[in-house]
Amino acid sequence: MVNELQPLPTVQEIVTLALSIITSRTFLEIIVFPGFLNVMLGAAFLTWLERKVIARVQLRIGPLYAGMWGILQPIADGVKLMFKEMIFPERADAKLLMLCALGLMLLAAAPVVPIPFGDGLVIADMDVGLIYVFAVISLFPTVILLIGWGSNSKYSFLGALRSLFQQVAYEIPMWLSVLGIIMLTGTLNLAKIVEAQQKVWFVVPQILGFVVFFTAVLAELERTPFDLPEAEPELVMGWMTELTGVAFMVGFLAMYTKLYLMSALITALFLGGWSGPAILPQPVWFLLKTFLVASSVVIIRGSFPRVRVDILLRSAWTRLLLVAFANIFVTVGVIWLGLGGIWRI
């Protein structure tokens, strides 16, 4: 029995189909602006920004030679690391380490999906956006612990354990500090949360929540004053000690991606997202605010000493958690007095 052959699609049909997919809004959003390229270039830009800002804090100049003001330095570093030998300690699980670096990158990039970079400029307009972001963030300690275990190195494992404790302790204040916003707006959709801030940004009524959230984000990012997992004088590079070559590059880029997207999350939740005077387009406002938040994280790194482990954990559970609860009770009072109307969606 002979099947009738389908006529093959002509080259022109294939090209037309491919063009229609490539120029579709969804595809462009995923690949170019709020999506992939934005995340990678933003993270690479942040590595440069951090080096520049920290250099100015320490009265240095920072990277200078690659491109204008050394702006191509991240690319030079990336190319250098790509050709480096990957050295894994004996009896370390090299495949696991490489997969974990990849997983870290996948996790770090994932929160970009529900974050609105402009009015309607969002990959997926999720109704559970905030829960999704927190769910992704809560997966980080797992991967980090796997890296610590897989490297078969004491520095790595101790760093991973510290990271686990710290991220787990600071997750709860972080969740509770945004509860005030959820109560005021009655939604978990990040785009709607941004829309609710057109009149007054949430940093004003939720100032306690903002302080708690910002501190918790510093701890989640393992940034000074909470950078115990990679405290250089004690643990060399923490759980990243045994990552080498391209695996190190991917893991390092993942941490900067996390910094970028957490800054974007702070912008969307507390700083009015893309709202601003119409002299600049909305995404520009959003990026300006995001990089401002990221620079403040870097300046904090340059200015403050590292805290002790026991102070770190106890302050998360005593001070931050109690401030977050105080914020919830204040918000309850505000809503019962009928003052929450302007933020209601």
Place this chain on the structure above:
Amino acid sequence: MALDNWSLVAIFEIVVFLTIFPLLIFGWLMGAKGRHPIRDAPFESGQTPMGEARRRYMMQYYPYLIMFVVFDVVAMFLFTWGLVFSSISFSQDYVFLIFLIILVAPLAYALHLSGKHESW
């Protein structure tokens, strides 16, 4: 072509995967290879590594981890409550405020204990 949220997430993750995975393979192929017992030892700041890295460690702050397990679940309840807070009336809300107060009381006691090293 309407895609639901989770397939958009999946497509985005696939794009990231398809970029990063070849990068790792490329680095694996391009880097020099060779084995030497000293170079393959774990990094310990120039010292000769002693003992196993995979062994029992002292978990100094274990009670905090137990507190996390308790509050983790509670925090999720609070999210659902916060979502409907403005749309339900006071008579339904005060029940949850009692829940919150019952939650804060043992937390305060645990934190009171955490201030004393001998009882923690």
